[in-house]
Amino acid sequence: VKATRREWIGGSALACAGLASAPVAAASAATAPENKSDPQLLSELYGTEQLLIDVYGRVIASGLLSSRVRSAAQRVLGQEGVHRQELERQLRALGAGTPPRLAGPDAIDKALRAAKVSGSVEDLHSEHDGVRLLLEVEMAAQHAYFMAISQLHTGALAQFAAQILASEAQHQTVISEARRPGNSAQAAPYSFIGG
Amino acid sequence: VVSPSLGAAATRRALFKRSGGSLATGAVLGLAACGGGSRPADVRTIPESARNADVTIINGLLDQAERTIAAYTASVPLLTGHVRAAAKQFLGQDLEHAGVLYRLIKQAKGQANKPAPSYDLGRPRNRTDLVRLLHELERQMVASYLHAVPTLAPGSTRATVASIMASDAQHVSVLRLSLHLDPSPGALITGAE
Numbered sequence: 001v002k003a004t005r006r007e008w009i010g011g012s013a014l015a016c017a018g019l020a021s022a023p024v025a026a027a028s029a030a031t032a033p034e035n036k037s038d039p040q041l042l043s044e045l046y047g048t049e050q051l052l053i054d055v056y057g058r059v060i061a062s063g064l065l066s067s068r069v070r071s072a073a074q075r076v077l078g079q080e081g082v083h084r085q086e087l088e089r090q091l092r093a094l095g096a097g098t099p100p101r102l103a104g105p106d107a108i109d110k111a112l113r114a115a116k117v118s119g120s121v122e123d124l125h126s127e128h129d130g131v132r133l134l135l136e137v138e139m140a141a142q143h144a145y146f147m148a149i150s151q152l153h154t155g156a157l158a159q160f161a162a163q164i165l166a167s168e169a170q171h172q173t174v175i176s177e178a179r180r181p182g183n184s185a186q187a188a189p190y191s192f193i194g195g
Numbered sequence: 196v197v198s199p200s201l202g203a204a205a206t207r208r209a210l211f212k213r214s215g216g217s218l219a220t221g222a223v224l225g226l227a228a229c230g231g232g233s234r235p236a237d238v239r240t241i242p243e244s245a246r247n248a249d250v251t252i253i254n255g256l257l258d259q260a261e262r263t264i265a266a267y268t269a270s271v272p273l274l275t276g277h278v279r280a281a282a283k284q285f286l287g288q289d290l291e292h293a294g295v296l297y298r299l300i301k302q303a304k305g306q307a308n309k310p311a312p313s314y315d316l317g318r319p320r321n322r323t324d325l326v327r328l329l330h331e332l333e334r335q336m337v338a339s340y341l342h343a344v345p346t347l348a349p350g351s352t353r354a355t356v357a358s359i360m361a362s363d364a365q366h367v368s369v370l371r372l373s374l375h376l377d378p379s380p381g382a383l384i385t386g387a388e
Contacts, residue, residue, distance in 0.1 A: 075379070078382075079382035080382075082383070146354050147354070149344070149353055149354040149357045150350040150353065158345055160383075162344045162356075162357035162360060162361075163383040163384045164382075164383065164384075165357055165358075166337065166361040167379070167381075167382055167384050168361075169361035170364050170365060170367075170368045170378065170379040171379065172365070173368040173378060173379075174368060174378050177372055182277035184285075184369050187365065187368070188281075188365035190362065191287075191288040191359075192291075192295075192358045192359065192362060193362050193365070194354075194357075194361065
């Protein structure tokens with residue numbers, strides 16, 4: 001059995017090279033085109049957190065969410081606020097300021113499009129729309145953190161970003177579970193987060 | 196639970212066969228997410244001493260992943276309902292994680308550790324004990340990945356390990372829900388959850 005398992009695992013890395021190399025390759029490709037400073041990267045992540053906060057706020061305020069999903073979204077929103085505070089603290093420690101906040105729904109939707117999120121805070125008609133937008137923006141945030149981790153020059157900052165990446169991954173699970181309890185296929189659909 | 200047992204071995208083979216199918220699906224998803232056309236990390240630019248250190252660290256992570264895989268393999272036949280479905284899914288994902296760790300070690304010209312012949316996983320007496328065991332192993336994995344991130348190079352390796360860590364953090368959340376615990380107790384993941 002041991003040999004079989006080793007062969008299977010080893011074989012999976014070789015035979016499924018596309019999968020095995022996917023997160024590695026994505027991060028490698030991300031580092032090639034530009035060499036941003038740590039304050040630049042953290043500033044972009046601050047913008048990502050700001051977008052998350054604005055989207056959660058708009059979706060919660062829409063009144064479309066059931067009490068169960070709304071409660072989960074409010075808890076997540078609180079944690080996004082902590083992420084933003086921590087990023088602001090790190091930026092200040094590096095002598096950098098924070099980017100301006102998004103002004104109004106048009107700016108939020110523009111930021112969503114830039115993050116390749118298809119939804120809109122001005123086009124919410126059901127809980128499904130709201131949850132879909134929350135999950136999409138969480139996945140966009142995961143991608144932003146994944147890319148930043150591959151580029152941050154300081155190991156401690158990469159670790160800090162990894163802590164938030166894992167938190168965003170849990171948010172995806174929390175929102176999905178609140179909407180469809182017990183559906184792990186939707187709550188944790190991917191083996192690799194952010195790549 | 197001591198894994199593998201004879202009964203568990205047969206079940207494990209069946210699970211591996213099934214997870215092979217999900218692996219193929221995962222490969223498609225992984226490639227789609229990356230947009231294709233990307234290239235593997237170039238470890239040749241990393242000094243040999245650093246590569247050796249990374250191999251040691253990643254081998255430690257692989258050892259832990261193997262232990263967690265053994266625990267899922269032994270636990271799945273004993274679970275029922277959506278917890279069983281989740282455990283099967285997480286077993287498949289942890290196997291994929293182990294495959295990537297194995298590949299990172301090979302990329303760094305290292306020798307991957309072999310799994311232990313068996314693992315002493317304690318004596319869980321019921322479903323709750325099993326879920327607690329899986330939760331504890333996943334929690335330990337998250338803590339170890341997080342500890343490893345700042346020590347690894349290049350950045351692509353850090354990001355890969357962080358990506359796996361975040362997946363395991365999702366496993367922790369689902370398992371915590373099964374234990375009626377807060378699925379996301381902290382805004383910054385530490386591995387203590």
